[in-house]
Amino acid sequence: MSLAQEIAKRKTFGIIAHPDAGKTTLTEKLLLFGGAIQEAGAVKSNKIKKGATSDFMEIERQRGISVATSVLAFEYKGRKINILDTPGHKDFAEDTYRTLTAVDSVIVVVDVAKGVEEQTEKLVQVCRMRNIPMIVFINKLDREGKDAFDLLDEVEQKLGLTVVPLSLPIGMGSDFQGIYNIWEDNIQLFLEEKKQKVGESVKFDNINDPKIDEAIGKKAAETLREELELIQSVYPEFNREDYMNGDQQPVFFGSALNNFGVRELLDAFIEIAPMPQPKETEQRIVKPEEKDFTGFIFKIHANMDPKHRDRLAFVKIVSGTFKKNENYLLVREGKKMKFSSPNAFFADKKEIVDESFPGDIVGLHDTGNFRIGDTLTAGEKIQFKGIPSFSPEHFRYINNEDPLKAKQLAKGIDQLMDEGVAQLFTLDMNGRKIIGTVGALQFEVIQYRLEHEYGAKCTYEPLSIHKACWIEADEKSDEFREFARLKQRFMAKDKYGQAVFLADSAFTIHMTQEKFPNVKLHFISEFKHFRA
Ligand code: G4P
Numbered sequence: 001m002s003l004a005q006e007i008a009k010r011k012t013f014g015i016i017a018h019p020d021a022g023k024t025t026l027t028e029k030l031l032l033f034g035g036a037i038q039e040a041g042a043v044k045s046n047k048i049k050k051g052a053t054s055d056f057m058e059i060e061r062q063r064g065i066s067v068a069t070s071v072l073a074f075e076y077k078g079r080k081i082n083i084l085d086t087p088g089h090k091d092f093a094e095d096t097y098r099t100l101t102a103v104d105s106v107i108v109v110v111d112v113a114k115g116v117e118e119q120t121e122k123l124v125q126v127c128r129m130r131n132i133p134m135i136v137f138i139n140k141l142d143r144e145g146k147d148a149f150d151l152l153d154e155v156e157q158k159l160g161l162t163v164v165p166l167s168l169p170i171g172m173g174s175d176f177q178g179i180y181n182i183w184e185d186n187i188q189l190f191l192e193e194k195k196q197k198v199g200e201s202v203k204f205d206n207i208n209d210p211k212i213d214e215a216i217g218k219k220a221a222e223t224l225r226e227e228l229e230l231i232q233s234v235y236p237e238f239n240r241e242d243y244m245n246g247d248q249q250p251v252f253f254g255s256a257l258n259n260f261g262v263r264e265l266l267d268a269f270i271e272i273a274p275m276p277q278p279k280e281t282e283q284r285i286v287k288p289e290e291k292d293f294t295g296f297i298f299k300i301h302a303n304m305d306p307k308h309r310d311r312l313a314f315v316k317i318v319s320g321t322f323k324k325n326e327n328y329l330l331v332r333e334g335k336k337m338k339f340s341s342p343n344a345f346f347a348d349k350k351e352i353v354d355e356s357f358p359g360d361i362v363g364l365h366d367t368g369n370f371r372i373g374d375t376l377t378a379g380e381k382i383q384f385k386g387i388p389s390f391s392p393e394h395f396r397y398i399n400n401e402d403p404l405k406a407k408q409l410a411k412g413i414d415q416l417m418d419e420g421v422a423q424l425f426t427l428d429m430n431g432r433k434i435i436g437t438v439g440a441l442q443f444e445v446i447q448y449r450l451e452h453e454y455g456a457k458c459t460y461e462p463l464s465i466h467k468a469c470w471i472e473a474d475e476k477s478d479e480f481r482e483f484a485r486l487k488q489r490f491m492a493k494d495k496y497g498q499a500v501f502l503a504d505s506a507f508t509i510h511m512t513q514e515k516f517p518n519v520k521l522h523f524i525s526e527f528k529h530f531r532a
Contacts, residue, residue: 003321003357007288010359011273012082012316014099016124017109018117022139026109026256027072027083033266034081036074036347070299070314071345071361079270082345082361090119091439094390095299097126098372098420101387102298102316104359105133105273107265108159112138112145112172112253116158124159131246133274136163137265142190142255144173149230152251161249164238165231167264169253170216170224177216179253179261180224182231183238183268189215190260244274276359279318281375281382286319288358292378293320293328295362297370298387300419302453311419312343312363313370320378322356331375331383339364372420389494389525392423392436395465395502396443401457412454416446417495425468425492425500434492434502435460436468464504468492469521471499483516498525 001009017023072083084103086096100106106127110116127134136155138148146154152163166183169176178189187204204212207228213221242248252268254261276288279296286294299314315322327336343363344353356362364370373387400409413433417424422437437443443460450456473480484491490502501521503509509521 003291004289006357007276007359009078010080010082010276010357011105011270012084012103012276012359012361013105013107013269013273014084014086014096014103015107015109016086016096016100016120016127018111018114018119021109021111021114021117021120022256023086023109026107026137026139026262027085029256029259029262030081030083030266031072031074031347032259033263034074034076034347036072070301071363072347073345073360074347076266077270080359081270082359084361086123091437091441093119093122094420094438096123097390098298098387100126100130100132102296102314102361103132104275104277105135107269108134108136108249109256110136110138110151110155112140112151113143115146115151115154121158124161128160128246133244133246134161134249135265135269135273136161136249136251137256137261138251138253139256141169141172141176141179141253141260142258148172148227148253152235155251162236162242162247163249163251164235164243165253166238166250166268167252167254167261168224168227168231170220176255177220179264180228181264182228183250184264187212187215188261188264190255190258240272243272276318280385282385283382286382286384288319290319291321292380293322293326294318294375294377294380294382294384295322296376296384296387297372297374300366300370300372302415302419302449311366311368311370311415313366313374315362315364315376317356317358317360317362318384319358322360322362324352324354326378328376329379329381330369331377331381332371333369335369337369337376341365368415368418371418389423390438391468391523393438394440394443395425395434395436395463395468397461397463398433398435399459399461401459405456408454409450409456409458412450412456413446415454416449421449422446423468424495425502427489428491428493429488434463434465436465465502466505467503467509467523468494469501469503469509469523470494470525471501472520472522473516473518475499477518479516479518483512483519487512494525 015023015027070085074081084099086099108124138151148169152165155161156163168180170180171177176190178187180187207225238250239248243250252261252265256262278285278287295315295317297313297315301312324342325338325340327338330337341352343350344356345361375382375384400406413424422435422442425434425436447458450458487501492500492502494500513521
């Protein structure tokens with residue numbers, strides 16, 4: 001198969017959802033349809049159960065599962081589908097944001113009863129910023145939920161999307177009868193006794209076919225016809241280009257648990273979802289069909305065995321063919337590297353492969369060379385853009401508990417930060433180290449892992465910081481000097497030496513921006529330090 005054919009075959013996407021909306025269930029059902037797994041229950045949920053904040057076994061269990069489900073690949077109708085796992089738990093939101101830099105499209109799962117929830121809003125916002133094509137799947141139609149049209153409105157308003165319904169539910173909850181598939185023009189009836197089985201679809205010639213009345217009853221058939229008319233008059237027609245540009249989002253309804261509407265979703269997905277796309281570097285745009293390999297690291301996972309400190313770095317292939325035992329350049333370090341056992345991921349296993357193609361993810365064993373955001377190439381000195389670091393929400397001083405283990409602690413912190421577990425800031429004034437995290441859970445993860453993997457002990461001290469602001473200013477200007485003098489106690493460097501202002505309140509940020517208009521404060525760092 002030629003490189004162009006390999007590329008055209010691939011669809012790499014992520015499923016995003018608020019916890020409990022049904023992401024795991026949907027993933028599993030997609031794998032079942034793809035024949036990648038044989039029975040339900042094979043994909044373990046990677047969510048952290050409520051109240052597990054100090055349950056370290058739970059954290060370890062989670063780490064194990066999240067390696068196993070990081071990338072799930074399967075073949076369906078001649079396509080290779082790569083699903084990238086995105087943790088729904090808000091404490092791991094940063095992980096999800098980074099993974100979103102490696103997908104070519106996403107499916108957003110919304111619970112029919114709960115509607116649009118907080119995490120969904122945040123994640124969709126990130127996808128919109130990057131114009132990632134999105135399909136919405138409204139799940140749990142077997143339960144009582146919100147009216148379909150109200151939900152479509154809510155999705156438009158809260159998520160800022162332009163929806164195009166490509167299916168429509170017939171009834172809901174106890175009256176749920178099935179789905180009218182606008183995309184394929186047929187009805188799939190929901191047969192309660194066929195639960196957990198893939199139901200048959202019933203083809204009708206047109207919407208006035210009396211067989212519809214027989215199948216779902218006169219009243220429901222009338223309602224369906226009215227609703228379809230409403231859809232035609234209110235919503236735009238599906239336009240692939242608009243979807244690809246992130247200007248329009250098709251919506252499907254179903255019940256993942258009952259296999260309902262999942263095949264329709266998958267069939268439409270493989271037809272419309274984008275194949276691997278070009279990606280911007282600081283220097284130029286890289287196209288997948290270019291002969292030379294390029295890729296970037298979006299995730300690093302520590303080995304589960306604390307005795308072996310090697311890690312698995314996840315590389316998204318952007319262009320060319322990635323080959324085993326070939327010399328590649330780690331651009332940031334200017335270092336040539338060879339990989340003798342690159343892992344490719346499948347639904348139920350990972351395997352060493354000789355070749356991988358754009359859209360694929362390879363797992364590379366790493367002893368501490370890689371950082372998130374690193375670019376690997378066949379030799380060209382380019383740097384992929386856009387693995388952002390967001391301002392943490394929680395900040396604490398980190399102290400060394402055991403003076404004899406200072407080296408181990410420093411190494412442990414360094415490697416955990418490279419993995420993207422949290423962010424490290426060093427105060428300019430006195431060199432004290434501050435850890436910033438998205439969720440409180442990470443502090444415990446760090447403490448636990450420092451002790452078990454690096455033999456180092458740490459304690460934390462509370463610190464009242466509202467946000468980390470990356471500074472963009474002319475450091476030689478009087479204005480900057482005055483700012484730095486006044487804010488001396490709050491000036492720090494991030495792990496890569498970028499200047500950061502640790503603001504103690506939203507008010508401080510506001511006042512600072514008024515007083516020092518030429519000192520720009522950013523809440524997102526695009527990891528500028530990765531530039532070659
Ligand atoms: P998540 O990964 O997005 O967090 O959600 P997950 O798939 O784990 O689903 C959350 C809960 O919702 C699960 O129930 C799951 O069985 C249920 N669910 C998913 N899809 C549907 C659906 O179409 N209809 C209905 N009625 N329920 C659905 P649970 O009780 O929390 O877990 P479990 O004990 O069933 O695994």
